[in-house]
Amino acid sequence: MKYIKKDLGSFNLHLIKTKKFKTTTIRVVFHTPIKKEETTKRNVLTDILLQSTKKYDSRRSLTIESEELYAADVSNSNHRLGNYIFTSFTLQSLSDKYTEDGNLEKAIEFLGEIIFHPDFTEKDNIFKEEKLDIVKTNATVALNSIKEDSSGYSLIRACEAYDKESPISYRMIGYQEDLDQITPSSLKECYQKMIDNDYVDIFVVGDYDSKEMLLLIKKYFKFKKIKKRKAPYLLEPKKCRKRRLFAKETTDNSQSKLAMICPLSKLTEYERNYPLTLANLILGGGTDSKLFKEVREKNSLCYTIHSMVNKFDNILIIMAGIDRDNFNKTVDLITENVNNMKKGKFSEKDIQIAKEFYNTAADEVEESEYRMISEVLMQEVLGLEPLKDRVKKMNQVSKSEIVKVCKKINMDTVFLLEGVKNEEN
Amino acid sequence: MKKIDLEGLDISAYTETLSNGLEIYMLPYENKNNYFISYATRFGSDVLEFEKNEEITKPPLGIAHFLEHKMFEQEDGVDPFTYFSKSGTDSNASTSFDNTQYICYGTKEFTKNLKYLIRFVSNPYYTEENVEKEKGIIAEEIKMYQDIPDFKLEMELRKSLYKYSARRIDIAGTIKEINKIKKEDLHTCYRNFYVPNNMFLLIVGKFNPEEAIEIIKEELEYRHKEKLPTIVEKEEPEAVYKTSKTLKENIEVPKIAFGIKIPTKKIKMDSLELDLYLNMITTILFGSSSEFRERVRKKKLLNSLYMEWESITNIKTFYIMASSIKPKELIEEIKQELEELSISKTTFERIKKVWIANEVKMIDNIDSTVNNLYDDILKYKKIIPNKIELIRNMKIEKCNKLIEQINWENQSIIRMEKK
Numbered sequence: 001m002k003y004i005k006k007d008l009g010s011f012n013l014h015l016i017k018t019k020k021f022k023t024t025t026i027r028v029v030f031h032t033p034i035k036k037e038e039t040t041k042r043n044v045l046t047d048i049l050l051q052s053t054k055k056y057d058s059r060r061s062l063t064i065e066s067e068e069l070y071a072a073d074v075s076n077s078n079h080r081l082g083n084y085i086f087t088s089f090t091l092q093s094l095s096d097k098y099t100e101d102g103n104l105e106k107a108i109e110f111l112g113e114i115i116f117h118p119d120f121t122e123k124d125n126i127f128k129e130e131k132l133d134i135v136k137t138n139a140t141v142a143l144n145s146i147k148e149d150s151s152g153y154s155l156i157r158a159c160e161a162y163d164k165e166s167p168i169s170y171r172m173i174g175y176q177e178d179l180d181q182i183t184p185s186s187l188k189e190c191y192q193k194m195i196d197n198d199y200v201d202i203f204v205v206g207d208y209d210s211k212e213m214l215l216l217i218k219k220y221f222k223f224k225k226i227k228k229r230k231a232p233y234l235l236e237p238k239k240c241r242k243r244r245l246f247a248k249e250t251t252d253n254s255q256s257k258l259a260m261i262c263p264l265s266k267l268t269e270y271e272r273n274y275p276l277t278l279a280n281l282i283l284g285g286g287t288d289s290k291l292f293k294e295v296r297e298k299n300s301l302c303y304t305i306h307s308m309v310n311k312f313d314n315i316l317i318i319m320a321g322i323d324r325d326n327f328n329k330t331v332d333l334i335t336e337n338v339n340n341m342k343k344g345k346f347s348e349k350d351i352q353i354a355k356e357f358y359n360t361a362a363d364e365v366e367e368s369e370y371r372m373i374s375e376v377l378m379q380e381v382l383g384l385e386p387l388k389d390r391v392k393k394m395n396q397v398s399k400s401e402i403v404k405v406c407k408k409i410n411m412d413t414v415f416l417l418e419g420v421k422n423e424e425n
Numbered sequence: 426m427k428k429i430d431l432e433g434l435d436i437s438a439y440t441e442t443l444s445n446g447l448e449i450y451m452l453p454y455e456n457k458n459n460y461f462i463s464y465a466t467r468f469g470s471d472v473l474e475f476e477k478n479e480e481i482t483k484p485p486l487g488i489a490h491f492l493e494h495k496m497f498e499q500e501d502g503v504d505p506f507t508y509f510s511k512s513g514t515d516s517n518a519s520t521s522f523d524n525t526q527y528i529c530y531g532t533k534e535f536t537k538n539l540k541y542l543i544r545f546v547s548n549p550y551y552t553e554e555n556v557e558k559e560k561g562i563i564a565e566e567i568k569m570y571q572d573i574p575d576f577k578l579e580m581e582l583r584k585s586l587y588k589y590s591a592r593r594i595d596i597a598g599t600i601k602e603i604n605k606i607k608k609e610d611l612h613t614c615y616r617n618f619y620v621p622n623n624m625f626l627l628i629v630g631k632f633n634p635e636e637a638i639e640i641i642k643e644e645l646e647y648r649h650k651e652k653l654p655t656i657v658e659k660e661e662p663e664a665v666y667k668t669s670k671t672l673k674e675n676i677e678v679p680k681i682a683f684g685i686k687i688p689t690k691k692i693k694m695d696s697l698e699l700d701l702y703l704n705m706i707t708t709i710l711f712g713s714s715s716e717f718r719e720r721v722r723k724k725k726l727l728n729s730l731y732m733e734w735e736s737i738t739n740i741k742t743f744y745i746m747a748s749s750i751k752p753k754e755l756i757e758e759i760k761q762e763l764e765e766l767s768i769s770k771t772t773f774e775r776i777k778k779v780w781i782a783n784e785v786k787m788i789d790n791i792d793s794t795v796n797n798l799y800d801d802i803l804k805y806k807k808i809i810p811n812k813i814e815l816i817r818n819m820k821i822e823k824c825n826k827l828i829e830q831i832n833w834e835n836q837s838i839i840r841m842e843k844k
Contacts, residue, residue: 020456021789060719067714067775071782098785134725141728141748144677148574252675252844254568287517288510297504300561303569321569356513356533363458363532367791419572421675 001366003376004210010223011200014376015210018366022098024206025369026111027090028221029377030198033231034085034167039078040139040174041190044182046076046087048127048135049191054117065110070099072107074114080172081381082233082312087194089115092369095206104208105216112220118191127184127191136179143176150257150417151304155319158259158415161247163238168313196225203376205369233381237314238263240410253419258330260318261413262338267405272311273384274397275405280309281354282346282402283337284318288353290337290346291318299333301326311382316409324418331414341406344399351402355395362391426638433781433813434788438798439634440808445650446622449641450798450808452629454791458532460630461795462539464546465526467625467803468618470596471737475617477654482613485605487563487598490520492549492611494559496527500550505541514538520596524803535632536640543626543644549615551608564600574676575731578746578841581672582682585837588666589659590737620651625802629795661740663688665837673844678728679752682839683745683759687831690739694827697805699741701819702827703734707743708776709768717762726755736804752840763833773821780816 002017056062066072072093079086093107121128147153159169200223204213240263267276284291284307291305305320322330340346365371365387378384385393429438431452439451470490474483496518497505509516514531527546529538570576583592597603628637665686692699711717711732721727730747749755787793801809809815 022785023789058719059722060714060716063714064775067779071779071786092786094782094785099782134722137725137750138728141678141750145748148676150572253572255565255572286510286515287506288504292506293504296562300558301565303562303566321565323565323568353507353510353513356511357515358513360459360513360515360532367457367459419568 001372006214008218009226011202011221012380013214013217014201014203014373015213016203016205016372016376017207017210018205018372019207020366021206021369023092023094023369024104024204024208025090025092025373026108027088027203027373028111028115029201029203030087030194031084031201032194032198033083034080034170036167036170037178038190039085039170039172040178041182041187042078042085042087043172043174044132044135044139044179045187045190045194046078046089047138048131048187049089049114049118050074050076051131051135052119053113054119055113057119062114069107069110070094070103072110074111078172080167080170082235083167083231084233084381087198095208108216108220116195116222120188121184124185126188129184132182132184132187136182139174139179140176142173143179146173147251150251150253150255151319151321154257154259154415154417155317157247157249157417158261158317158413161245161415162261162263162315162413166238167235168315195223197227199227201377201380203373205372233312235313237265237267240265240412244411245413246416247413248416248418250418250420252421253417254421255321256324256327256419257417258318258320258322258327259415259417260331260334260411261415262316262318262409263412264314264316264405265408265410267314267408271401271405271408273382273390274394275401276309276311277358277394278351278354278397279341279402279406279409280307280316281357282350283307283341285354285357290341291320291334294337295320295330295333299329301330301333324416324420327416335411338406338409338411342403342409344403348399351397351399355397358394359391362387426634429808429810431788431808432811434785436788438808438810441638443621443642443646445646445648447641447645447648448625448802448806449638450625450627450802451632451634451637452794452798452808453632453634454630457631457791459530459791460532460535460628460632461528461530461791462542463526463528463627463795463799464542465524465625465627465799466619467524467623468614469521469523469525470594470598471522471591472618472656473591473594474657475654476657477617477652481657482617482654484610484614485598486594486602487596488606488610488614489525490597491559491563491603491606492614493518493520493525493527494563495551495556495611496546496549498550498552498555499545499548505545508541508545509538512538516542522592522596526799532631536636539628539637539640540644543641546619547644549611549619551611553608556606556608556611560604560606563597563603567595567597567600567603570595570597574674574680574841575746577672577674578680578682578839579744581670581839581841582684582744582746582837585667585670585839586665586684586686586742587737588662590661591658592735592737617654620653621645621648622650623653627795627799627802629798630791658738661737663740663835665835667837669838669840671840671842674841676841676843678748678750679843680746680748680841681752681756682841683747683756684837685743685763685833686835686837687741687743688739689741692827692830696736697809697815699827700734700736700804701815702824703741703743705773705776705819705824706766706768706828707732707734709772710762710766711745711759712776714772714775717758721755721758724754724758726751726758756838756840760836766828766833768821768824768828770821773819773824777816777819781813784813784816
């Protein structure tokens, strides 16, 4: 992998060259400080941009064009990292060697068409009412179906119980009241703001000529304004409650979902990027973790249990699917396991295993276009050192450093989405 | 070891079948850091009853899945998860209708991990205690799936389409049935179905095939071919079992499942060719670039759609599952599309182009390549080296002829509404 970063004023271009793939992947990432009332609009916006464009006036003609370009895929996503919302548009296209000369350029032009030439009305130059209607109906359905993913829903509710003011609790799927207020012109404003004011990073992964690629990107992605970064990416750490908060909601399900939010107090940058990663892997990272072994294997309390870290938000999350009668027992057992970590009750072997998992993940970065992009993006926003140096540092983390970071884990919020259905199976 | 060039993909596969019947499929990559190994048996939840030496066995439902969980119990007390973890290797297992597989994937210690994967799947260790312990875990797994509305919808559709097939039943069984499982049941199934001539190994990624074959032979060549039991199953009728059903569930937005049951005995095409053509028909009719999608999108009838083909002996079934605020209208649209079934040459050729491009794209990604090869091995008992050529040679005339041979009205429709 060869990596070159070019500052083109209005955006950064990241050229990641590798011979591993028969495709070229281009991702355009917009990022801006998040506002709760704008998450819904962002979703509607990215959805409507993929419904039609000036040149392709229906979703069908847009899809047919992508098929004609030898199945060039365009997808989008919105997600939050810390204080920011990231909106991405990704194109994956076969290289010309496997298609025909000029196909990749056409695919890049196609991505440019989706981003820069929305299907506006002739008259007012705003989004079309009938297209917006379709997208809004879909969004309403998605909002109404939010509880179908009970695990995801329990996490949303746990975050809201933890701190309903913090971006941690913003629902990325959006809110019905915000959706109802979106009009063709307010959406146009949101679009214009994204194009004009968001920071933009463009990533290109594949086997191509850098000079030619630079010209193509400049030709089809014309961002005008130069922007300066304002807010920090990381959230400010929040003080932990003096007494643990227990919150609950019932649902007509057989299984209950437990979600625990554990704020991490005053992490140093080193702790955030190194010992914390290992602490999480040992505690609940996988099938060899303490939680999996103790709660599932030894006590048969659940089928799924894991922990994950959100570096940007200074929290550690623990989730499990349990029977409601086992709620207290499970919470006690999880607490005991976290406390054991704080007391250093884990072995050098556990640390070595966590390090090996990290090393494997690092080895696999180059096997996926998306992981490579994410790696470069994280270096960009978190100011991380290059992967090679991080691997070296990670392998030198000591047990006392891990214990120290574990002591910063506070059990703050315990949420139970209680399944109250009693059905004979 | 036979070398098979995968046409148009710049890569070769290697295959061998040992004298005891064990099939080995390997696809080494030169430019990857990682590898993936799957050790699988053609034993899944489809087996409800079997006969060997005039003795009939009818294990509790969910036995194949239970056995998969218990495979991770080893007599030496070493947990396979822990063994693989030492080299930062991930491991897992899964049970389906027609197979169970044990997998590991990582970047290091290929030979040791291959050896270990084979050994741990070759050495079951069941005790009354460890069998009991698993019941709580699996009960939670069953409950987890039953809380997923789409899972329930699909189950209900299968119950309507099939009268006798094991596909009517959850792969994991029921809580009542798994509570009946005893260690002897596990041993009986293991003895009968975890035999070389019912198993295969699939290895993809960074490894040396000669070295791999040597290890596999060392570990497994001594085992003998065994007489396989006969699966006892009633012949599935050609007609759908029930044409419609409505259920009330814990959902806000209504859902539908639309199934078509197609008997294949009279269709003169081999299984692979038939799969390609059937898939082509439904992709053109209901795929992302279809006129149907555009029409229902404009009418706001469709919010999400998922479709799939499934095969059992002599039957293929097609599913559409969708969420819609106007389920009745959506069902009418689907029916209408099937009544006026026609296919344009331009679309047919365009979808062929898409499929060929997807074959090339897929080979870049180890995970999707593994899934694709695994499916082919299960369905066709081989790796298909010329898929691109097969797609390129598809003819619209054949497609149209097939359309006429099928009774598209053999439908079953499930509606799921808010409680």
